[in-house]
Amino acid sequence: MKLLIIGGSGFLGRAVVVEALARGHEVTTFNRGRSGADVPGAEVVRGDREVRADLDRLIAGRSWDAVVDTSGYVPRVVGESARALSGHAGTYAFVSSVSAIDGFPGNPATEDTPGWPCAPDAGPDDGGYGVLKAGCERAVQQGFEGNALIVRPGLILGPHENVARLPWWLSRIARGGQVLAPGDPDTPMQLVDARDVAIFTLDQAERGTSDTFLVTGPAGNTTYGEWLGLCKEVTGSDAEFVWMDSRFLAEQGAGTFVELPLWGGPPSAEIDNFWSVPTARARAAGLRTRPVAEIVRDTWAWLREIPEEQRVYGVKTQHGMAPEKEAAILAAWAARSA
Numbered sequence: 001m002k003l004l005i006i007g008g009s010g011f012l013g014r015a016v017v018v019e020a021l022a023r024g025h026e027v028t029t030f031n032r033g034r035s036g037a038d039v040p041g042a043e044v045v046r047g048d049r050e051v052r053a054d055l056d057r058l059i060a061g062r063s064w065d066a067v068v069d070t071s072g073y074v075p076r077v078v079g080e081s082a083r084a085l086s087g088h089a090g091t092y093a094f095v096s097s098v099s100a101i102d103g104f105p106g107n108p109a110t111e112d113t114p115g116w117p118c119a120p121d122a123g124p125d126d127g128g129y130g131v132l133k134a135g136c137e138r139a140v141q142q143g144f145e146g147n148a149l150i151v152r153p154g155l156i157l158g159p160h161e162n163v164a165r166l167p168w169w170l171s172r173i174a175r176g177g178q179v180l181a182p183g184d185p186d187t188p189m190q191l192v193d194a195r196d197v198a199i200f201t202l203d204q205a206e207r208g209t210s211d212t213f214l215v216t217g218p219a220g221n222t223t224y225g226e227w228l229g230l231c232k233e234v235t236g237s238d239a240e241f242v243w244m245d246s247r248f249l250a251e252q253g254a255g256t257f258v259e260l261p262l263w264g265g266p267p268s269a270e271i272d273n274f275w276s277v278p279t280a281r282a283r284a285a286g287l288r289t290r291p292v293a294e295i296v297r298d299t300w301a302w303l304r305e306i307p308e309e310q311r312v313y314g315v316k317t318q319h320g321m322a323p324e325k326e327a328a329i330l331a332a333w334a335a336r337s338a
Contacts, residue, residue, distance in 0.1 A: 001065040003026065003064055003067075003068065004058075004067045005017055006030050008029030008038070008039065009039070010035035010315070011194055012095060012153075012156060012197060013031075013035075015197070016202065017029060019198045021039065028042065029042050029043070030049070035162070036162070045058050052084075055081065059085065063087075065089065065205075067091070068205060069081065072095075073124075073133070074122070074124045074132060074136070075121060075123075076123050078139045079120050079121060086145040089146060090208060091210070093201055094136065094140045096133045096136060096152045100116060100130050100133035100136075100152060102114055105270070105271050107273065112212075115133070115135075117131075118132060118138070120136075120138040147209065149209050151200070151201050151212075151213055152214050153192060154190055154277050156197060158195055158298065159302035159303075161194070162315045164311075164315075165319060168319045170300050170303055171308060174235040175239075176238045176239050178240050178242050179240065180242055180254075181243045182243075182244060183245075183263055185226075189221070189227060190219050190220065191216070191227070193289065196287070200213070201215075211281075211285075217292070221291075226292070227296070230296040242330060250265055252328075254325075254329060258318075259321045
């Protein structure tokens with residue numbers, strides 16, 4: 001097949017390009033060249049999707065069997081791409097997010113739950129991440145004349161992760177010593193590797209599927225304690241986990257998800273369904289996901305080749321807790337427990 005990947009040099013987009021090339025597809029990537037190195041073997045077209053002249057230059061005299069859009073965040077921008085590529089591709093695969101689902105994670109996600117209210121021509125200031133992703137979905141469905149494939153992934157990890165959730169934890173645990181471990185170690189999680197999302201997306205694009213899928217790992221495929229334990233195991237660290245009550249951490253001003261990656265804070269109805277996303281439709285369509293132990297092992301194998309001082313813990317948002325703050329909270333917990 002001939003494939004166009006919008007993005008293709010960062011995290012998930014890179015995984016899509018690598019998998020597509022491994023399948024023998026002819027791959028073109030379209031990006032600004034700012035997120036990472038290009039994957040060897042792909043044709044690279046430099047351009048900004050927000051510039052119409054760049055889109056026109058991309059599509060001039062070209063066509064593809066499918067487009068995979070891994071870098072769409074603003075409905076107005078995604079809609080422009082979808083309309084421009086109509087007639088130049090048979091399928092438009094848009095990578096959205098489970099966060100696009102109306103009411104999630106306070107309300108359960110289902111395969112057919114509509115997205116948050118958001119217009120397909122909304123701008124960057126018209127909502128948060130999930131709301132805008134919902135608008136992007138509508139922009140593709142309404143603007144592209146062909147098959148519209150919507151992939152709503154859950155929490156994505158794996159090698160080349162540029163959100164830096166798992167890379168931060170691996171780096172922190174590798175340094176050893178007492179490590180602040182948030183909440184209940186038995187908290188179930190639901191993680192998926194970017195490579196498995198890429199495989200599933202390409203499988204559906206090759207079939208010309210027009211549907212919406214929730215794509216993540218099985219519910220409870222690890223727990224928070226098992227996950228951090230795997231990080232300790234692969235790094236060979238002497239880390240000592242100090243598990244702290246979530247309410248205490250909230251009182252200490254510990255930040256959820258970003259400051260302590262993948263910790264959602266004290267139990268709350270607002271996040272009840274975060275780790276229980278159903279994937280029956282995707283699994284029936286062929287989704288297969290690798291063990292969490294493999295995700296952690298392969299991510300460390302990639303990360304350990306990058307000097308500590310050169311690691312970036314998040315492209316847009318700095319992830320992880322500052323050492324000084326962690327030390328202060330550890331001291332407060334020790335004093336409380338004395």
